[in-house]
Amino acid sequence: MATEERSLVEDVKHKQGKYGGFSFGGQEPDGVVVRNPLPAGTVFPNGATAALLLTFDVEGTYGNGTGDMSVEIANYQRICDKLKDNGIPATFNVVGKMAEEQGPEFVEWMLDADCEVVPHGYIHEMYQRYGGDDVYAGHYGPDENIKQVQEGVDAISRLTHKAIRGFRLPYGHFNEYTYDAFEQAGLAWSSNLGIDDFIAPGLGFGNAPFQMQLGEKVYPIVEIPLDSQTYDWAIWIADEQANAPFVKAVRTYCDMRSIPFTRTPACGVGIWRQRMLDAIAGKTVFTLICHPINLAVRSEAWGDPVDEFMLPVIDQLGQFHRDRQAWVCTCGQLADFYWKTMQS
Numbered sequence: 001m002a003t004e005e006r007s008l009v010e011d012v013k014h015k016q017g018k019y020g021g022f023s024f025g026g027q028e029p030d031g032v033v034v035r036n037p038l039p040a041g042t043v044f045p046n047g048a049t050a051a052l053l054l055t056f057d058v059e060g061t062y063g064n065g066t067g068d069m070s071v072e073i074a075n076y077q078r079i080c081d082k083l084k085d086n087g088i089p090a091t092f093n094v095v096g097k098m099a100e101e102q103g104p105e106f107v108e109w110m111l112d113a114d115c116e117v118v119p120h121g122y123i124h125e126m127y128q129r130y131g132g133d134d135v136y137a138g139h140y141g142p143d144e145n146i147k148q149v150q151e152g153v154d155a156i157s158r159l160t161h162k163a164i165r166g167f168r169l170p171y172g173h174f175n176e177y178t179y180d181a182f183e184q185a186g187l188a189w190s191s192n193l194g195i196d197d198f199i200a201p202g203l204g205f206g207n208a209p210f211q212m213q214l215g216e217k218v219y220p221i222v223e224i225p226l227d228s229q230t231y232d233w234a235i236w237i238a239d240e241q242a243n244a245p246f247v248k249a250v251r252t253y254c255d256m257r258s259i260p261f262t263r264t265p266a267c268g269v270g271i272w273r274q275r276m277l278d279a280i281a282g283k284t285v286f287t288l289i290c291h292p293i294n295l296a297v298r299s300e301a302w303g304d305p306v307d308e309f310m311l312p313v314i315d316q317l318g319q320f321h322r323d324r325q326a327w328v329c330t331c332g333q334l335a336d337f338y339w340k341t342m343q344s
């Protein structure tokens with residue numbers, strides 16, 4: 001694949017438009033204004049003063065993942081069963097083309113577990129449609145962005161028979177044309193920006209969801225920042241040579257929290273648990289992100305990452321939810337809660 005030897009962290013901002021880019025690995029998009037963030041200490045619907053969101057980017061081998069897609073897809077049944085057992089929902093951001101070609105069964109498992117299913121683009125790599133090597137939405141103009149957003153929305157809504165309320169872009173990379181397309185599609189939320197940045201402290205948009213503003217334009221969209229630093233991929237897939245910034249970010253967090261750094265799923269559970277505890281202590285919101293194609297990567301260094309990483313994480317979230325230490329919700333639920341709270 002053309003992108004295989006490229007680092008994900010490139011010095012690429014918006015190639016078209018005035019604003020945008022992505023926020024990981026010491027980079028920050030241009031023009032984002034954090035407007036009306038949800039205040040710390042807000043009391044959530046189950047009485048907790050923190051909210052935790054479990055989100056999945058479902059992309060098989062349609063993106064840059066290298067795991068076994070048939071294993072990934074089969075895993076959704078176990079993941080959804082575990083969510084149901086714990087009585088908590090997750091948000092699945094699914095590549096539209098993958099849902100069309102590999103679904104609908106796995107999408108039905110997600111809906112059956114009361115989860116929210118939304119697009120993660122229609123295609124994952126924009127060059128697959130337009131040629132050249134421009135991968136990201138923020139490299140393209142209004143027409144291409146409308147197509148990427150609307151076709152993603154159409155593909156997922158056809159399978160779910162539900163109105164689509166949100167969107168996560170591949171690589172979280174955008175420009176103002178992307179947000180214009182979100183607005184045109186009537187979306188309520190997006191989740192593209194990074195919460196924090198351990199490589200370049202000071203970058204990052206904070207934990208709290210906020211109303212998106214790009215330059216002068218305010219969008220009727222709740223932006224829900226996500227963990228772009230200690231997510232699954234960085235912990236046990238990233239290679240120090242090809243993607244040193246990811247590994248460095250995880251290591252930095254481990255050092256800050258006295259967590260021994262090992263590139264294993266079990267270490268990932270410890271890191272995620274600490275991130276959850278940080279959000280609970282800070283009375284704020286935290287959005288976890290997992291790429292389940294990485295749960296289908298085999299290695300001598302681990303067994304089944306679903307058993308060793310994902311299921312323990314879901315049990316932990318369920319326990320925090322039941323103990324009312326956190327409200328575990330979907331992005332759509334958080335967006336609804338945001339407007340209700342900010343308008344009262």
Ligand SMILES: [Zn+2]
Pocket residue numbers: 057059063120124169170171
């Ligand atoms: Zn992706």
